[in-house]
Amino acid sequence: MTAPSPSTAPLPAGPVWAAVDIGGTKIAGALVDSAGTLSRRVQLPTPAKESGAEVLAVVHRVLDHLAAAPDWAAVTAVGLGSAGPVDLARGTVSPVNIPGWREFPLTAEVAAHPAVGTRPVALAGDGVAMAAAEHWRGAARGVDNALCLVVSTGVGAGLVLNGAVHPGPSGNAGHLGHITVDLDGEPCPCGSHGCLENLASGTAIARRALAAGWEPGGTDRTARAVAEDALAGHPVALAAYDRAAQALAAGIAATATLVDLRRVVIGGGVAAAGPVLFEPLARHLDRYAALPYVRGLEVRRAELGTDAGLIGAAALCR
DSSP states (O other), X not given: OOOOOTTTOOOOSSOEEEEEEEOSSEEEEEEEETTOOEEEEEEEXXXXXXXXXXXXXXXXXXXXXXXXXXXXXXXXXXXXXXXXXXXXXXXXXXXXTOTTOSSBOHHHHHHTSTTTTXXXXXXXXXXHHHHHHHHHHSTTTTOSXXXXXXXXXXXXXXXXXXXXXXXXXXXXXXXXXXXXXXXXXXXXXXXXXXXXXXXXXXXXXXXHHHHTTOOOSSSOOSHHHHHHHHHTTOHHHHHHHHHHHHXXXXXXXXXXXXXXXOEEEEESGGGGGTHHHHHHHHHXXXXXXXXXXXXXXXXXXXXXXXXXXXHHHHHTTO
16 A cells, blocks of 8 residues: 555644744744644745845745645644744834844735735744743743743743743733843844843854954854853853853843742753853852742753744644
8 A cells, every 4th residue: 555645645633833933044934733743844044134025035935835735725824933022913023133124014924925815824022932832842831930041143032921921912021132131231233232132142152252262163153163162161162151141140030030930941052052051050040049039940951942933833823
């Protein structure tokens, strides 16, 4: 007996959601079933320095790829997780790292894609999407109150409060990357100064290491290369990660003090540094999370890796 061809394969028994994850370096898409399993995954680079129309064209290419799958007929909704800030009421996004998108009508533009048709489109910031994913299938499962962070090109975060993801009225609750942790800090592209993202993102880590005299052994000048040298004991690389961990600790402790959290989940490319990030983070949290009810915060590494944004975008549709 032969397996059915793609054109005659049976459709999934349960609902399927189309998920798109939009960040400063990549735009990913996948079909996600009710168990959170991904299929038809695709990832393309974000033309972040190009026009808004060119960025949208990549989103449409991702949707074209998903719509070509036999399972597209079972798709009931489209979920979008985007770098923020976002505006849920208007369906717009203004990612700090994508200058061509300012108050960009992402929900309407995706809804206008021919393959989307009448399917509803759900939008959230990438941090909220990550929190939804980790609360559904990852390291925040079964927890009523948690902070989930994405530390990558930027720093995003989402809150789980009283057992549910809490996006806030605008969709930006928990937008930790743009709180001020350095009162005399440098200007941030968001318009503020001393933002956490300017100190703790992968971009910031690499920039700080290079400014302090770090010289990569090869052509890779990213935070990943800094982490490799930090693991080997390079003092400048270690100092760059220590400073990032200190900034993260200050932001995490402030959030936990404000809303009374017990668990913190950290994902994104910078979290892949492992002990280079998490050991100094624990040390700095001991300093900043000083009140009795926030001492001993449980910090876990995210479980869903690079799939978190897509699983979270699908979770918006559940």
